[in-house]
Amino acid sequence: MSATSIPGTAIPATAAPDTTHPDADRERDRWAASADAWDRWADPMADLADKLNRPLLDAAGLTEGHRLLDLASGAGEPALSAARRAGEDGLVVGSDLVPGMMAGAIRRARSVEGPAPAFTAADMTALPFADGAFDGVTCRFGIMFLPTVESALREVRRVLRPGGKAAFMVWGPRAGNGLFAEIGAAVADHLGEDGSLDPLFRFAEPGQLSTLMRSAGFVETSETELTPVRKAPAGQPFWRAALDMSFGHRLGALSVGERRDLEADIARRFDAQAVDGIVPVPSHSRIVAGW
Numbered sequence: 650m651s652a653t654s655i656p657g658t659a660i661p662a663t664a665a666p667d668t669t670h671p672d673a674d675r676e677r678d679r680w681a682a683s684a685d686a687w688d689r690w691a692d693p694m695a696d697l698a699d700k701l702n703r704p705l706l707d708a709a710g711l712t713e714g715h716r717l718l719d720l721a722s723g724a725g726e727p728a729l730s731a732a733r734r735a736g737e738d739g740l741v742v743g744s745d746l747v748p749g750m751m752a753g754a755i756r757r758a759r760s761v762e763g764p765a766p767a768f769t770a771a772d773m774t775a776l777p778f779a780d781g782a783f784d785g786v787t788c789r790f791g792i793m794f795l796p797t798v799e800s801a802l803r804e805v806r807r808v809l810r811p812g813g814k815a816a817f818m819v820w821g822p823r824a825g826n827g828l829f830a831e832i833g834a835a836v837a838d839h840l841g842e843d844g845s846l847d848p849l850f851r852f853a854e855p856g857q858l859s860t861l862m863r864s865a866g867f868v869e870t871s872e873t874e875l876t877p878v879r880k881a882p883a884g885q886p887f888w889r890a891a892l893d894m895s896f897g898h899r900l901g902a903l904s905v906g907e908r909r910d911l912e913a914d915i916a917r918r919f920d921a922q923a924v925d926g927i928v929p930v931p932s933h934s935r936i937v938a939g940w
């Protein structure tokens with residue numbers, strides 16, 4: 650399957666995002682400014698990404714031959730992993746509000762051997778798909794950026810077939826996510842606090858997203874906590890991908906010297922936590938699934 654066509658369905662290959670959404674411009678600007686960084690880091694981070702993708706795809710009930718819609722796919726996670734699992738008889742459609750973010754996803758899909766997703770621009774609050782078009786819907790680290798989560802959940806329900814499953818991955822508390830906690834503190838010290846990390850932790854408390862899903866008509870929901878601890882090598886810039894991807898919209902304003910000082914500070918913070926040359930980096934995410 651090609652990266653740009655969606656054969657055998659009524660789904661349009663390209664669709665304009667909903668520009669009437671009140672905060673569409675702000676979201677588009679934020680992600681458009683980070684798109685290059687997401688593309689650059691997508692391949693080096695693919696193995697780590699797949700470790701999170703697998704339980705998310707399990708929660709969405711994805712098996713061979715299924716039709717799955719991935720929302721807010723960014724540079725292609727988990728859409729690329731999903732297409733491999735859905736196989737030649739399945740269909741995976743990746744989508745995102747920001748075409749620039751999907752440039753990396755489309756590039757990666759073109760170089761895949763075997764089943765690849767199709768990609769199309771779509772605002773998840775106004776999806777350009779028919780009722781009941783999909784067996785499953787996934788969204789990895791995207792639902793928290795919507796001012797009107799309820800409208801997105803209603804749209805997800807609409808495009809799911811009866812009995813279909815949706816699975817969302819969200820971040821747990823900031824303190825349980827070592828990369829965000831340390832890098833965010835260093836960026837705040839050097840550049841000032843702008844609150845741009847705050848939306849990531851909007852569904853940090855258990856039950857928040859499940860409650861919204863049930864209000865939107867999901868009859869049953871489940872939550873699963875993922876709390877792996879990565880063992881990162883001290884003295885290595887394992888944190889640079891997170892810095893570039895999470896703060897790409899702010900780093901452009903730094904001079905070379907300011908960037909060097911910020912990175913040296915981040916390195917010092919992590920190295921101070923090393924035990925026998927290993928920095929333990931905890932992460933806390935949650936899968937919220939609904940039928």
Ligand SMILES: C[S@@+](CC[C@H](N)C(=O)[O-])C[C@H]1O[C@@H](n2cnc3c(N)ncnc32)[C@H](O)[C@@H]1O
Pocket residue numbers: 676680720721722723724725726727744745746747750771772773774788789790791794795
């Ligand atoms: C943190 S990235 C997640 C990307 C990818 N799913 C991943 O986990 O690597 C958040 C994504 O949400 C997208 N996004 C924000 N608002 C959206 C909306 N209303 N509809 C669809 N996507 C949106 C952004 O463009 C961005 O690509």
